[in-house]
Amino acid sequence: MKTQPGSAPTPIVVQDLSAQYRTKGRPGGYALRGVSFEVKAGEILGVLGESGGGKSTLARILAGELVQKGPGGYDIRISGGDAFVNGLALRTLSQSKRNRLTFHTAYLPQDANDRLERTATVAELIQQPIFARDKRFNADAAQNRALTVLDAVGLPLAVMEKYPYELSDGQRQRVAFARSLVLGPNVLIADEPTAGIDATVRDTVVQVITQLRQDPAFAGLVVTHDLAVLRQLGAKVAIMHDGVIVGYGEIDEVFGKPDHPYVARLGQALGA
Numbered sequence: 079m080k081t082q083p084g085s086a087p088t089p090i091v092v093q094d095l096s097a098q099y100r101t102k103g104r105p106g107g108y109a110l111r112g113v114s115f116e117v118k119a120g121e122i123l124g125v126l127g128e129s130g131g132g133k134s135t136l137a138r139i140l141a142g143e144l145v146q147k148g149p150g151g152y153d154i155r156i157s158g159g160d161a162f163v164n165g166l167a168l169r170t171l172s173q174s175k176r177n178r179l180t181f182h183t184a185y186l187p188q189d190a191n192d193r194l195e196r197t198a199t200v201a202e203l204i205q206q207p208i209f210a211r212d213k214r215f216n217a218d219a220a221q222n223r224a225l226t227v228l229d230a231v232g233l234p235l236a237v238m239e240k241y242p243y244e245l246s247d248g249q250r251q252r253v254a255f256a257r258s259l260v261l262g263p264n265v266l267i268a269d270e271p272t273a274g275i276d277a278t279v280r281d282t283v284v285q286v287i288t289q290l291r292q293d294p295a296f297a298g299l300v301v302t303h304d305l306a307v308l309r310q311l312g313a314k315v316a317i318m319h320d321g322v323i324v325g326y327g328e329i330d331e332v333f334g335k336p337d338h339p340y341v342a343r344l345g346q347a348l349g350a
C-alpha cells in the first residue's frame with residue numbers, strides 16, 4: 079500500500095488483482111486477471127472495454143460488493159493480489175471495514191435506477207444511507223443534506239415526495255446518484271452512469287464530478303465509452319479486454335499509439 083509518511087493513502091490502488099465469480103460455491107472463470115493501476119487524489123480514470131471484459135466486476139469489487147444476494151446476485155472472490163480504497167484492503171472485507179469503505183465511497187451501479195426500492199419516497203431513498211448508519215441522526219440535518227444533493231443532481235424539490243415509479247428513467251438515475259453522494263464521499267465508482275439515459279444526465283454527471291473534485295482528496299473511476307465526457311473531465315483511461323488492462327494512460331496517447339489490437343479497434347469504433 080503506497081502512502082507518503084503523514085499523508086492520506088492513495089484513494090484507489092489495485093495491485094495484481096485477479097477475481098473469480100462463484101456459482102453455487104464453486105469458482106468459475108477469471109473475470110479479472112492481474113489488474114494493476116492507481117487513481118490518485120484529484121484524478122479520474124475512465125474504464126472502457128469489450129463486453130465481458132471485467133469493467134463491472136472491477137467496479138463492484140472497489141465498491142465493496144463482493145457478495146450480492148438475491149435475484150441476479152453474484153459472489154466474487156479476490157483470488158490474487160488486492161485492491162485498496164482509501165487504504166482499506168478489500169480482499170478480506172469484514173462488515174465493519176465494509177461500513178468504513180462505503181461511508182467514503184459513492185457507488186453508482188449499472189442498474190442503479192432499477193435498484194431503488196419501490197415503496198420509498200425520493201426523500202426516504204436519499205436519506206436511507208444516513209439513517210442506516212445512525213437511526214437518531216437529526217431529521218432536519220438529514221433533510222437539508224438530501225436537499226443539497228438533490229439540487230446537485232439537478233432535480234427539483236417537488237420530486238422529494240414522489241415514488242420511483244412516478245419518475246422517468248433519467249430522474250431515477252439522478253435519484254440514485256444523489257443517494258450515492260449523501261454521505262459526502264471522496265471516492266466515486268460509477269458504472270456506465272450515462273448509458274441509455276437522456277443526454278442531460280450526462281451534463282449532470284460531468285458537473286457533479288467537477289464539483290466533487292473541489293475536494294483535493296477526491297478520486298473517481300467511471301466505466302463509460304463516452305470519450306467526450308472523459309475528455310471534459312481530463313480523465314486518464316484504462317482499456318479492459320478479457321480481464322486484463324491492455325491500454326492505460328492519457329486518452330490521446332492510448333489511442334494514438336495502441337499497444338494492443340483491441341485498443342486500435344476500440345479507438346476506431348469510438349472515433350478517438
Ligand SMILES: Nc1ncnc2c1ncn2[C@@H]1O[C@H](COP(=O)(O)OP(=O)(O)OP(=O)(O)O)[C@@H](O)[C@H]1O
Pocket residue numbers: 099100101106108109127128129130131132133134135136150151152153
Ligand atoms: N454474476 C456473475 N456470475 C458469474 N460470472 C459473471 C457474473 N457477472 C459477470 N460474470 C463474468 O465475468 C466476466 C466479466 O464480466 P463483467 O460484467 O465484469 O464485464 P463488463 O466489462 O462489465 O461487461 P459489460 O460491458 O457487458 O457490462 C465475464 O466473463 C462475465 O461472464
